[in-house]
Amino acid sequence: MTTGTPARSLRWMAEGHAYFLSHLKAVGDEELRGSSRLPGWSGRHLLSHVGHNAKALGRLAHWAATGEPTPMYPSPDARAEEIESGAAWPVPxxxxxxxxxxxxLAAALDRLTDPKWDAQVVTAQGRTVPARTIPWLRSREVWIHACDLPSGGDFSAFPEDFADALIEDALTRRRTAQGLRLQVRATDRDRRTDDSPAVVEGSAADLARWLTGRGTSVRLHTTTGAPLPELPPWL
Structure with a gap:
């Protein structure tokens, strides 16, 4: 059994929240009433999602702390309903x-003792994971969605260790959900995703941006010359 506070993920979570807020403060209320960088979502939809995501992950923290099953959402439709309801709120x-x-959420996680980090909880996708996964799930949300804000952030600002972990996670999801068979290699890192020959090459930032469905870069290319697959937004 692995115990202990997941310090690295908690650091990513805190830094990502600060990064999200720094870009949120630079966006005016009127701009948030318009479109975000995510197709079909306004800035208000985006804020509603980020806030409700923290609330939902807080339910998992409660589950880990008490042993009382508290799913992220009470029903399969509840996530979308929460986002849509919150999108009607005033921007302030x-x-x-x-x-x-x-x-x-941060306070709830701070109260977890070492054994509680190994408590099993269930994500909205039905995956059973240890509670130590919760800070990672939140880290992804705040860093990526900072880039979805109107005039928002950029993947090039992500901490290197976080970007590397995000690439591995996103690639695993794409392989599982979409059967994506491509390997990737970050040209600014001395590493590959596995021992297979690299097919898609580019900076870690460009790879993370593409794998999360936030667009491609002219610097990103396949070693075979084939066009890059178009990937829909993830998260």
Whole structure:
């Protein structure tokens, strides 16, 4: 059994939240009423999602702490319903909501003792994972969605160790869900995703951006000359 606080993921989570807020503060209320960088979502939809995601992960933290099963969402449709409902709130309320719910989640995780980090919880996708996974799940949300804000952040600002972990996670998801068979190699790292020959090459930032469905770069290419597959947004 692996015990102990997942310090690295908690660091990513705190840094990602600060990064998200720094870009959120640079976006005016009127701009948030318009489109985000995610197709079909306004800035208010994005804020509603980020806030409700923290609230949902807080339920998993409660599950780990108490042993009382508290799923992220009470029904398969609840996630979408929460996002849509929150998107109708005034922007100032959404700004405050994002901060308050993240702070509640951070406080709940801070109260977990070492044995509780190994408690098994179930994600919204039905995966059973240890509670130590919760900070990683939140880290992905705040870093990636900072880049979805209007005039938001960029993957090039991600910490190197986080970007590397994100590439591995996203590639695993793409292989599982979509049968993506391509290997990748980050040209600014001395490493590959596995022992197979690299097929898609580019910087870690460009690979992470592409694998999460946030677009490609002219610097990203396949070693065979074949066009890059178009990937839909993930998260």
């Amino acid at each position: 309320r959404l700004r405050a909501f994002v901060e308050a719910e993240h702070d509640r």
